[in-house]
Amino acid sequence: MDKIIIQGGQRLEGTVRVEGAKNAVLPILAAALLASKGKQIIKDVPNLSDVHTISQVLKSLRAEVTHYPEKNELHIDASSNLANEAQFEFVRKMRASILVMGPILSRTGFARVAMPGGCAIGSRPIDQHLKGFEAMGAEITFGNGYVEARSQGRLKGARIYLDFPSVGATENIMTAAALADGTTTIENAAKEPEIVDLANFINEMGGRVVGAGTDTIRIEGVETLHGTTHYIIPDRIEAGTFMVAAAITGGNILIENTLIEHSTALVSKLREMGVEITEEGEGVRVKAIHPLKAVDIKTMPHPGFPTDMQSQMMALMLVAEGTAILTETVFENRFMHVEEFRRMNANAKIEGRSVIVTGPNKLQGAEVAATDLRAAASLILAGLVAEGITRVTELEHLDRGYVDFHKKLRALGANISRTTDAQDEKIVHFAR
Ligand SMILES: CC(=O)N[C@H]1[C@@H](OP(=O)(O)OP(=O)(O)OC[C@H]2O[C@@H](n3ccc(=O)[nH]c3=O)[C@H](O)[C@@H]2O)O[C@H](CO)[C@@H](O)[C@@H]1O
Numbered sequence: 001m002d003k004i005i006i007q008g009g010q011r012l013e014g015t016v017r018v019e020g021a022k023n024a025v026l027p028i029l030a031a032a033l034l035a036s037k038g039k040q041i042i043k044d045v046p047n048l049s050d051v052h053t054i055s056q057v058l059k060s061l062r063a064e065v066t067h068y069p070e071k072n073e074l075h076i077d078a079s080s081n082l083a084n085e086a087q088f089e090f091v092r093k094m095r096a097s098i099l100v101m102g103p104i105l106s107r108t109g110f111a112r113v114a115m116p117g118g119c120a121i122g123s124r125p126i127d128q129h130l131k132g133f134e135a136m137g138a139e140i141t142f143g144n145g146y147v148e149a150r151s152q153g154r155l156k157g158a159r160i161y162l163d164f165p166s167v168g169a170t171e172n173i174m175t176a177a178a179l180a181d182g183t184t185t186i187e188n189a190a191k192e193p194e195i196v197d198l199a200n201f202i203n204e205m206g207g208r209v210v211g212a213g214t215d216t217i218r219i220e221g222v223e224t225l226h227g228t229t230h231y232i233i234p235d236r237i238e239a240g241t242f243m244v245a246a247a248i249t250g251g252n253i254l255i256e257n258t259l260i261e262h263s264t265a266l267v268s269k270l271r272e273m274g275v276e277i278t279e280e281g282e283g284v285r286v287k288a289i290h291p292l293k294a295v296d297i298k299t300m301p302h303p304g305f306p307t308d309m310q311s312q313m314m315a316l317m318l319v320a321e322g323t324a325i326l327t328e329t330v331f332e333n334r335f336m337h338v339e340e341f342r343r344m345n346a347n348a349k350i351e352g353r354s355v356i357v358t359g360p361n362k363l364q365g366a367e368v369a370a371t372d373l374r375a376a377a378s379l380i381l382a383g384l385v386a387e388g389i390t391r392v393t394e395l396e397h398l399d400r401g402y403v404d405f406h407k408k409l410r411a412l413g414a415n416i417s418r419t420t421d422a423q424d425e426k427i428v429h430f431a432r
């Protein structure tokens, strides 16, 4: 089993480059299934395990997929007759596999996808996705752990109001509507930058999507879509994680390939804490001098504070002065990292949907387990400032969303390495 080992106490300094966004590339690779003609060339693709998983799903659906990780490129040809089923083995590994449902349904009239179920951050139902397909004329059935959607002929354009601006439901409905007969309007749609990237991709394939980035998106269905070349937007969550790495270590980092306008809520909160953030070239420079001031955070759909940055900000609050209340409104159970922080001597307590952190804490190195993707990054961030050695396990979560995280931190001056159990035993043995 791999683990990351950190000896805390280094101030980070230097330049780091952000990859293409995981949460943009996954729906875009799923949407590539919509094109019955030509080849998709997707650029700035991060080399993540989630990208490998979605590639396997596309291959299982009979698309041709060629990955060129050395040039961050992925080519997809979905012009053959597609299969209809996304199997449990993939959906279990990665919930975002559900995003192939819209494209398969609108291309073939029938999609069968394993029910995603819950995960470490909450129950995560897909009722809003299915409500959208149903409104477009699909019949939905459940059985043997699978959900099926079937339409008689093409899906029909419809007006769909989402009860919550779900990112996945907005994406699945957009792709289903792209080849539907008539116009679909999504009201109370998600407004995340990744939705805009998906809309741009659909339009580059010959689709007609307007309004992405606002709460009303209109999709005029077309008969066919074709291949294109598309560049994935920068990963605002990876960028945000490095902003916190600079802040937590009192460092000075230039984060390249970052769009500050995609991180307005985070940047505002960091500035409130006393962190200095300036735009520089195609990135942002983040500088911090401690003490930092604790601030309250409440997660919300975009442009509110992103839930995917909640645990990293909690790590930062642990070293800030004062009391912070972090409230999670997007997912019902995204506080699994709190117990792990407590192993590191953190004063953090869960009160319903909030966590109260009182700082500054003298964090101590400990053996901790990542409970989800962002928790993994947050425990590493806490390890950067803890006294002594922190070991973080369950790195399969980290690998879903961060490329070479420990290498990037090491290049910035962190005392960090990644080892297997056997290597770690040797390190402990020599240290004694
Ligand atoms: C691959 C990807 O892009 N993942 C992101 C996406 O996840 P995902 O697309 O799953 O997130 P959603 O916006 O759909 O979910 C937000 C909330 O809505 C609820 N819900 C959602 C759909 C539905 O049909 N019914 C329902 O009740 C969920 O349980 C959750 O409580 O957006 C989340 C919220 O910004 C991010 O944390 C994830 O990183």
Ligand SMILES: C=C(OP(=O)(O)O)C(=O)O
Pocket (backbone or CB within 6 Å): 023, 095, 096, 308, 373, 374, 401
């Ligand atoms: C929750 C996340 O991703 P997913 O929706 O893929 O689980 C995330 O990126 O933090």
